[in-house]
Amino acid sequence: xxxxxxxxxPPSPMAPPQSFLWARRTFLTLLTVxxxxxxxxxxxxxxxxxxxxxxxxxxxxxxxTISPYFDIWDTVPLAxxxxxSLIVAGAATVCSVVIAVFAAYAVSRxxxxxxxxxTVTVLSTQMFPGILFLLPxxxxxxxIGNATGIALFGSxxxxxITYLTFSLPFSIWMLIGxxxxxxxxxxxxxxxxxxxxxxxxxxxxxxxxxxGIVAVAVYAFMTAWGEVLFASVMTNDTTRTLAxxxxxxxxxxxxxWNQVMAASLVVSLPVVAGFLLLQRYLVxxxxxxxxx
Amino acid sequence: xxxxxxxxPGERTAEKKNPGAAPRRRRSGRLRKIGLPYLxxxxxxxxxxxxxxxxxxxxxxxxxxQLTQFYIRDWATAPWAGFDNYAVxxxxxxxxxxxxxxxxxxTCLFTLLSVSLCWFLGTAAAVFMQETFRGRGFxxxxxxxxxxxxxxxxxxxxxxxxxxxxxxxxxxIHDQLGLTDSPPxxxxxDNAFVTxxxxxxxxxxxxxxxxxxxxxxxxxxxxxxxxxLDGAGVWQQIxxxxxxxxxxxxxxxxxxxxxxxxxxxxxxxxLFGKAAPASADLISIHIxxxxxxxxxFGTGSAMSVLLLLFxxxxxxxxxxxxxxxxxxxxx
Numbered sequence: 001x002x003x004x005x006x007x008x009x010p011p012s013p014m015a016p017p018q019s020f021l022w023a024r025r026t027f028l029t030l031l032t033v034x035x036x037x038x039x040x041x042x043x044x045x046x047x048x049x050x051x052x053x054x055x056x057x058x059x060x061x062x063x064x065t066i067s068p069y070f071d072i073w074d075t076v077p078l079a080x081x082x083x084x085s086l087i088v089a090g091a092a093t094v095c096s097v098v099i100a101v102f103a104a105y106a107v108s109r110x111x112x113x114x115x116x117x118x119t120v121t122v123l124s125t126q127m128f129p130g131i132l133f134l135l136p137x138x139x140x141x142x143x144i145g146n147a148t149g150i151a152l153f154g155s156x157x158x159x160x161i162t163y164l165t166f167s168l169p170f171s172i173w174m175l176i177g178x179x180x181x182x183x184x185x186x187x188x189x190x191x192x193x194x195x196x197x198x199x200x201x202x203x204x205x206x207x208x209x210x211x212g213i214v215a216v217a218v219y220a221f222m223t224a225w226g227e228v229l230f231a232s233v234m235t236n237d238t239t240r241t242l243a244x245x246x247x248x249x250x251x252x253x254x255x256x257w258n259q260v261m262a263a264s265l266v267v268s269l270p271v272v273a274g275f276l277l278l279q280r281y282l283v284x285x286x287x288x289x290x291x292x
Numbered sequence: 293x294x295x296x297x298x299x300x301p302g303e304r305t306a307e308k309k310n311p312g313a314a315p316r317r318r319r320s321g322r323l324r325k326i327g328l329p330y331l332x333x334x335x336x337x338x339x340x341x342x343x344x345x346x347x348x349x350x351x352x353x354x355x356x357x358q359l360t361q362f363y364i365r366d367w368a369t370a371p372w373a374g375f376d377n378y379a380v381x382x383x384x385x386x387x388x389x390x391x392x393x394x395x396x397x398x399t400c401l402f403t404l405l406s407v408s409l410c411w412f413l414g415t416a417a418a419v420f421m422q423e424t425f426r427g428r429g430f431x432x433x434x435x436x437x438x439x440x441x442x443x444x445x446x447x448x449x450x451x452x453x454x455x456x457x458x459x460x461x462x463x464x465i466h467d468q469l470g471l472t473d474s475p476p477x478x479x480x481x482d483n484a485f486v487t488x489x490x491x492x493x494x495x496x497x498x499x500x501x502x503x504x505x506x507x508x509x510x511x512x513x514x515x516x517x518x519x520x521l522d523g524a525g526v527w528q529q530i531x532x533x534x535x536x537x538x539x540x541x542x543x544x545x546x547x548x549x550x551x552x553x554x555x556x557x558x559x560x561x562x563l564f565g566k567a568a569p570a571s572a573d574l575i576s577i578h579i580x581x582x583x584x585x586x587x588x589f590g591t592g593s594a595m596s597v598l599l600l601l602f603x604x605x606x607x608x609x610x611x612x613x614x615x616x617x618x619x620x621x622x623x
Contacts, residue, residue: 016423020526024420028431031417034494035435038449041460045452053452057463099335106332118333125344127607129555131576132596135589136347136354165343168336197328226442228558229576233584243444247562257452264445275440276433283436283502 046262053257068262072249075259080238081245082267088156088241089224092163096171096220097213099164104175105201109187119173126169130229137162138233154236162230167220174219178212179205215281222271242267348600355593370590377594388582392595394570395578402489402574403553409493410549414500415538419530422508432505439498447562450491454478479564484572492559496552500545507541508534543614547607554603575599 045053046068048061072078103122107115141153152158186208187200195203206213231243246267249260275282358373383389417435421428438446453460455478462475478487511534519529557576560568566585568577579599583592 016526027416027420031413032431032434035438037460038446038453038494039437041453042445042449054458056467057458057460099339102332103336106329110329112326112329115329118337121345122336122340125340127551127603128344128348128600129551129557129576129603131555131557131579132351132600133344133347134580135583135592135596136350137343139350139354139589140342140347161339162343165339168339172336222440222442226444226558228444228561229580232561243442246444246448247565257455257458260448260452264448268441268445271442272437272440275436279433279436283506 042261042265045258046265048258050256050258068258069266071256072259072263072266075256076245076248078245078263081240081242084156084239085225085242088159088163089221091160092167092224093217093220095160096164096167097217100168100171100175100216101206101213103172104179105205107172107176108179122169123173134229134233141234153234154239156239158234159230159239159241162234163224163227164220166227167223171216171220174216175209175212178209182208211281214278215284218274218278218282222275225271351593352597354589355597357590359589360587373590377590380591381594381598388591392578395573395575398571398573399554399575402485403550405489406492406496406553407546407549410496410500411546413493413497415504417501418504418508419534421505435501436498438495439502443495443558444562446495447491447559451479451563454487480569482571484564484569488560488563488572491563492553492556495559496549500549503541503545504538507538511537547610551603
């Protein structure tokens with residue numbers, strides 16, 4: 001697997017000239033300011049008292065308070081939204097990973113008719129804008145609900161099914177790469193030892209491709225956690241996710257910006273922490289396809 | 293034959309399906325061997341069909357119907373409209389068509405600027421960070437934060453920063469630097485375009501950076517060493533070696549950035565709410581509003597189909613031209 005980290009590049013044979021060093025310093029400094037500014041605003045504002053965020057912006061707050069972090073749970077039912085997001089994203093991730101493992105195994109280890117058609121079709125669904133199938137999917141879910149009584153529209157199940165298909169194409173693609181890198185000899189040997197095809201998959205290939213599976217899981221979770229469009233149409237008051245719920249603070253007459261910032265920080269923490277901890281795997285997986 | 297193996301956990305599903313005698317077992321085993329890959333693909337295929345392909349086909353059908361809120365419960369009974377929905381969408385003299393073409397042009401300009409800036413920032417940062425220096429690892433992680441943050445959390449923060457009276461942007465450019473006579477509005481009016489662009493670039497460039505960093509690592513080090521021995525300076529190496537070597541990576545990157553940016557819904561939706569100002573009325577938002585605000589699904593679907601055709605044509609042409617260019621340079 002192309003671990004992105006060939007971190008220690010050998011020293012350049014020629015020391016770069018001053019013009020290069022200064023250009024690099026300037027560019028990277030400005031870029032850092034650009035990247036960090038919202039993060040800075042988010043963290044500092046979440047610790048400010050309300051009068052500091054309703055009046056003119058202040059670099060130095062008049063006082064520090066952690067009360068926004070307690071108030072966010074009362075102003076809107078954030079805990080419910082949090083729970084909904086957790087259930088939806090968690091279930092979508094588990095399903096997406098399992099389904100992707102099966103599909104990637106088939107593509108990686110078997111030759112069959114329609115293999116190319118399958119990979120191209122599945123990948124190409126990734127390029128279509130959500131707005132294209134939002135309307136028809138809405139109609140499908142409503143009609144399935146009317147016909148069978150299975151409530152997909154407005155329910156968590158509908159959202160889970162939708163989200164898992166969003167991460168599926170990319171997950172399959174990433175896993176094919178990982179599975180291809182597991183030597184075939186290993187699963188052939190397992191089969192000789194009496195494992196069936198599924199035994200070989202779960203006893204040999206999956207354990208060997210754990211980094212890839214972790215990467216896929218993080219990707220699927222991030223996708224589901226951050227989706228806005230379908231959440232805004234397909235949820236109701238009880239199934240609302242964070243993506244929609246967070247806007248609850250800002251549509252009220254008084255915007256508690258310190259609470260908005262505190263809530264943003266709280267809902268970002270799980271994904272940002274997960275991403276940064278596992279970034280090496282994820283980056284390798286994300287980029288492998290594009291570079292190949 | 294693998295089916296004769298002792299039952300082990302992973303084997304259970306296979307065993308269950310073949311309780312028959314030995315000869316039958318062999319036949320169904322062969323069948324299973326051919327069928328197995330399809331069986332493994334089935335869940336993925338079914339779900340993609342349900343959520344992507346079938347809706348797309350229904351979308352095309354609906355675009356030929358007069359589907360308003362009265363027919364949602366039973367959309368198949370909506371009267372046929374022929375090409376009426378399309379006629380309304382592309383009648384550029386009437387309000388609907390005029391607004392659509394306006395939104396389309398806005399989206400084109402926005403995409404062009406955003407993709408260029410994302411590409412430039414990502415490439416420049418990757419090239420500058422090709423050599424190790426102190427703090428490089430930290431910076432690399434830091435630069436991925438915009439990519440990792442959930443869109444809505446990041447965009448809401450930007451919305452706060454761009455507030456007219458209590459945002460940090462106006463505080464800096466008006467109060468501290470005195471660049472404007474009065475604090476400008478950023479989230480309504482013509483400035484909204486700039487706001488959207490800034491947020492979109494902030495959100496999008498780390499992906500270009502990621503891909504470019506990976507692309508750079510595939511360039512063999514000895515090319516640089518040879519070039520340095522021949523007396524090529526750093527800038528020359530970047531121009532003559534680094535950038536040309538990144539061309540294949542660029543092909544994918546630019547296409548992906550184009551599709552994401554052109555179809556972006558989340559950023560304007562969270563930034564401006566359901567009614568985006570005209571200057572930042574991206575096509576996805578526009579179709580969303582045409583469909584869900586007015587409940588006129590027929591016209592909304594016709595617009596979606598037109599958008600799909602446009603994306604297919606652009607993607608096709610792009611792949612055709614970039615691949616041809618690649619063949620020419622390979623030859």
